[in-house]
Every structure is written in structure tokens, then in C-alpha cells.
Amino acid sequence: MGKGELTRQAILERATALASRVGLEGVTIGVLADDLSLSKSGLFAHFRSKEALQIQVLRYGAERFLDNVVRPALSAARGEPRVRALFEGWLRWGRASADRCGCLFVAASTELDDRPGPVRDELVRLQRDWMEFIAGAYRVAVAEGHFRPDGDPEQFAYDVYGVMLAWHHGARLLRDDKAGDRARASFETLVSAARRPAGGGVTRPRAARKVQTHA
Amino acid sequence: MGKGELTRQAILERATALASRVGLEGVTIGVLADDLSLSKSGLFAHFRSKEALQIQVLRYGAERFLDNVVRPALSAARGEPRVRALFEGWLRWGRASADRCGCLFVAASTELDDRPGPVRDELVRLQRDWMEFIAGAYRVAVAEGHFRPDGDPEQFAYDVYGVMLAWHHGARLLRDDKAGDRARASFETLVSAARRPAGGGVTRPRAARKVQTHA
DNA sequence: TGACAAAACGAACGATCGTTCTTATATTGA
DNA sequence: TCAATATAAGAACGATCGTTCGTTTTGTCA
Numbered sequence: 030m031g032k033g034e035l036t037r038q039a040i041l042e043r044a045t046a047l048a049s050r051v052g053l054e055g056v057t058i059g060v061l062a063d064d065l066s067l068s069k070s071g072l073f074a075h076f077r078s079k080e081a082l083q084i085q086v087l088r089y090g091a092e093r094f095l096d097n098v099v100r101p102a103l104s105a106a107r108g109e110p111r112v113r114a115l116f117e118g119w120l121r122w123g124r125a126s127a128d129r130c131g132c133l134f135v136a137a138s139t140e141l142d143d144r145p146g147p148v149r150d151e152l153v154r155l156q157r158d159w160m161e162f163i164a165g166a167y168r169v170a171v172a173e174g175h176f177r178p179d180g181d182p183e184q185f186a187y188d189v190y191g192v193m194l195a196w197h198h199g200a201r202l203l204r205d206d207k208a209g210d211r212a213r214a215s216f217e218t219l220v221s222a223a224r225r226p227a228g229g230g231v232t233r234p235r236a237a238r239k240v241q242t243h244a
Numbered sequence: 245m246g247k248g249e250l251t252r253q254a255i256l257e258r259a260t261a262l263a264s265r266v267g268l269e270g271v272t273i274g275v276l277a278d279d280l281s282l283s284k285s286g287l288f289a290h291f292r293s294k295e296a297l298q299i300q301v302l303r304y305g306a307e308r309f310l311d312n313v314v315r316p317a318l319s320a321a322r323g324e325p326r327v328r329a330l331f332e333g334w335l336r337w338g339r340a341s342a343d344r345c346g347c348l349f350v351a352a353s354t355e356l357d358d359r360p361g362p363v364r365d366e367l368v369r370l371q372r373d374w375m376e377f378i379a380g381a382y383r384v385a386v387a388e389g390h391f392r393p394d395g396d397p398e399q400f401a402y403d404v405y406g407v408m409l410a411w412h413h414g415a416r417l418l419r420d421d422k423a424g425d426r427a428r429a430s431f432e433t434l435v436s437a438a439r440r441p442a443g444g445g446v447t448r449p450r451a452a453r454k455v456q457t458h459a
Numbered sequence: 460t461g462a463c464a465a466a467a468c469g470a471a472c473g474a475t476c477g478t479t480c481t482t483a484t485a486t487t488g489a
Numbered sequence: 490t491c492a493a494t495a496t497a498a499g500a501a502c503g504a505t506c507g508t509t510c511g512t513t514t515t516g517t518c519a
Contacts, residue, residue, distance in 0.1 A: 032516060033466060050358040054270070058507065070509085071467040079507060132354070139351045142416040143265040153418060160418075187410055187426045194413065195406030201357040203368060203375075211402045218437070247486065248496060273477065285479085286497040294477060466515065476505070486495070 037075050040065060041089040044082065048090075049133035052140050053083045053148065083148045090133045091155050098122050099162070108173030109220065112166050116216050119193060120209065123200070135197050160186045167223070176223045188219050252290050255280060256304040259297065263305075264348035267355050268298045268363065298363045305348045306370050313337050314377070323388030324435065327381050331431050334408060335424065338415075350412050375401045382438070391438045403434050 030038075043064055048056045058079065062072040076082040098118040105114035123132060134156065141149040164182035171178050192215045199208030258279055263271045273294065277287040291297040313333040320329035338347060349371065356364040379397035386393050407430045414423030 031465085036466085052267070052269075052355060054267075057505080059505065068468050069507090070469075073508070074466070074468095077508095132357075136354045138413055138417050139347075139354045140267060142347075142412075156413075156418060183422075184426055184429060187414060187423075188407075188430055190413060191406035191410030191430065192403075194409035195402055197357075198353055198371075198405060198409065199402060202353050203371060207398075208402075211399055214399060215403055215406065222433070246495085251496085272475080274475065283498045284477090285499075288478070289496070292478095460519105462517105462519090464515105464517080466513105468511105468513070470510090470512105472507105472509075474506075477503100479500105479502075481499085481501105483498070484496080487493085489491090489493100 033075070036065075036067075040067075040072060040075060041085055044086045045090045045093070045133060048083075048086050049136055052136050053086065054140065056083075056086070058082075080146070080148060084151050086133075087137065087148070087151050087155060094122065094134075094159075108170040109175040109224075112163075112170055112220070115163065115166055116189065120196065120212060123193065123197060124209070132197060132201065135194065160190065163189055170223070174225070177225045180223050185219065185223060189216065192216055192219070248290070251280075251282075255282075255287060255290060256300055259301050260305045260308070260348060263298075263301055264351055267351050268301065269355065271298075271301070273297075295361070295363060299366050301348075302352065302363070302366050302370060309337065309349075309374075323385040324390040324439075327378075327385055327435070330378065330381055331404065335411065335427060338408065338412060339424070347412060347416065350409065375405065378404055385438070389440070392440045395438050400434065400438060404431065407431055407434070 040061065044056050044061055047061065047064070058069050058073055062069045065072065076085060098115065098121075102111055102114035102118050105111045134152070137152050138156065141152055160183075163186035167176060167180070167182040167185045170176040171180070171182075192212050195215070196208050196212035199205040199211065205211075255276065259271050259276055262276065262279070273284050273288055277284045280287065291300060313330065313336075317326055317329035317333050320326045349367070352367050353371065356367055375398075378401035382391060382395070382397040382400045385391040386395070386397075407427050410430070411423050411427035414420040414426060420426075
């Protein structure tokens, strides 16, 4: 990796952390340059516009999210355990104080929802991918016999996302200590609703129902 | 109402609508003055600082929310009907294209969650009040015998807020036509889980609620 | 090591930011 | 109607915004 790519990564690292606090628009070239002991023009040369920087920040944040949440969760067993691993990783990621790329997307979502342009397009693409990934994890859990087959994967993804957003609101804004417990309670409700009915309904299960209790 | 108070209201009206699109920080004195055909200094004189303007915008938005959502819902019957009226009004308010004070608070929440100061304090106060109001509506429904008494009102408020945030994410950012249906489906799940058990049997733990009916 | 390319700098650009003055115009009450 | 007052305008401030340009430093490789 050349020198240029190295500082470029350092810039994106810093910018991503900053953006989750002050928003994508709040990341100013001057402040960012000062933080990294660079000149404005030197930093600017790496990206040819602020818009390009913003897009790169979104992609960098998504990569970090993949590294820290998605990929680790893939080592969990297919089905419900993996869905749980995704949620727990997501929550852990949101709590992390060091790099707050998690809330970068929450912040960017409300910041860009009414501002058309390539930055918004990139964010929508990433968010759609992530929602679809959750829905996919749900489908795998159905295939594994953990979740009921007549559920709606997209609705599940929608609901889980809502739980995360509510957590963000409670924990970050309202500083509610119970936000984490509340998020887990909501998630547990969603998971038990997604499970196959306990009594053994009309559809005959192909595999024995796994019982997963939470702490 | 004097002349001053009149233009002051007009400024807040415009600023509130603008803030829900570009955020509280994005509402710039110059742009706001141009929109209203006022001079920067003339507008500025009404508030002695931008920070004061932002606080006034939050209060104005909250008043509008009270007028358009909360007070109309109070004419619904106590208990579950009122809870439903609150939710429907909330959703309607979020959809309204004319004045978007609803998403003002969603936008401000992520914008201010990491920026201490009096503006943030005001927002937290308003949001706490609103959450507590929802929890209060839940308690009334318990008192009316509609909802089960062993439920957690704060958890209910938390969950409903999550549904609204997910709707905002789906409808505003992802432009998902099904967001409204999804939000209603999630809300119905919450309400049926909150209802008294039909059989009137043993009270079950909160995590083992009823099966979710996906749309 | 020397030549060439990559990377960072410094200065400046026009524009806009929030804010502060002083001056002019409306509005109001006696 | 006429002062008293409230309201708006105008000009300018220092600061910062994203961006451009030419120069200088630094890294890379034959």
C-alpha cells in the first residue's frame, strides 16, 4: 500500500468517526485537515470534491460494518443463532464508543432522506442491501426449520431495524440506561413470534424445533 | 397580536418546515430571510441568536404536533381507541407533505444526540414528555380494562416509537411504498400483545407474546 | 544516486456563515 | 396628529466554507 492510500485510509477513518457525531455535512474539510495535521488542500487532493469524500465515507463505514458485525456473525450456526448473532453484533457495534460508524448510517439516513443526489443514492443502496441481508438471514432460519415459513422476511427486517432505531433514540439521545434491555426485550418478542408455533400446527415441521433461551 | 408577533410566527412556520428537510443546523439565517423576503438583520432581531431560534423552532414544532396529533386523539374514547388514534394521527402527521414538523423531531434527534447544549436539552425534554404521554395512554388502556395490567407501559412506548422510526426510514429514505402497511402491521402486533389474554388464563412472561400476524 | 511522479503545502478565490452596529421606516397610543 | 416605540433595513465584521492554482516537499524505482 503506497503512501497516498495510507493517508487516504487515515482520512476516511477520521472522517467516518466524525460524521457519526456531526453528520456527513458537518464533516468540514478544514476541521478534518486540522485533526489529521494536514493542509486543507493536501487533504482535498485525495478526493476531488466534498461529495466524493462523503460517498467514500459511506463506503468505508459499510466496510467496517461488514468487518465488525456481518462477517463475525457468519461464523454462527445457520438459522436463528445467526440472526441472533447479527442483532447482538449490531447492538455491540452501536454501543462501541471508539468508532461510531454504526450511528453514521442512522445519522445519514435522516440527514439525506430529503436531499437527492449521488450521496443519498449510495446510502439508499447500502441500506437496501443491509435490509435485504437481514431478510435473507430470516429466510435461512426458515429453511433450517427454526422460523415459521409463513412469516414475512421483509417485515421481520423492518421490525428489527425499528428496534435498533428505537435503541439509538433511547440510548444516544435520551440517555436511557434501560435502552439496551428494552431493545433485547423487543427483539425477543420478534424472534418468538417468528418461531414455529409450539403446539405443532397444520404444517408439519421438517426438523425438530430448536429452543433458544436468552439470558 | 402585534405586527412583531405575526412575522415571528411566520418565521417559525417557515423555519420549522425547512428544518425538517435540512436539519436544525441547516436552517440558515440568510436563506430563511430570503424565503420570507426579509433582511438577515431584520429576521435576526426577532431572536437574539441562532441557538434561540432553534429552541423556538423545536417548541413551535411541538405545539403544532399537539394541535394536529395529540389534541384530536383526546376526543377518541379512553383506552385502546385513544392509543390507536394517537398512532394513526402520528402516521398521518408523518405523511403530511405540507408541514413536516413530524420528521423535524426525527431529524433533530440524530442531529443533536451527540451535541450537548440547550437546544439538545430542549429536544430531550420534549421527547421525554411525548414518550411519557404514550406510556400514559397505555396506562389508561389498562385502567379501562383494554390492556393487560402486567405489561410495561414504557416498553410499549419504546416499541411504538421504534415502529414510527422504522416507518420514517422506510418511507422517507428508502421510498418503500409498503412502509405504511408495515408500520400498521407492527403496531397491530404490539396492540394485540398488549391486550388482555383472550382465554383469561395464567399471565405469561412478556417475551412469550402472541404470534405475529404478518401482512 | 538521479530523475520522475506522487503527495502535501500555502495562499488565495468568491460565497456564505452568525452577529453587531447604525439608520430608516412602520406601527401604536395619547 | 405627533411624538414614542417597535420593527425592519443596510452595511459591514471576522470566520469559515469548498475549491483552485502553482509550488515545494516527499516517496519511488531504474
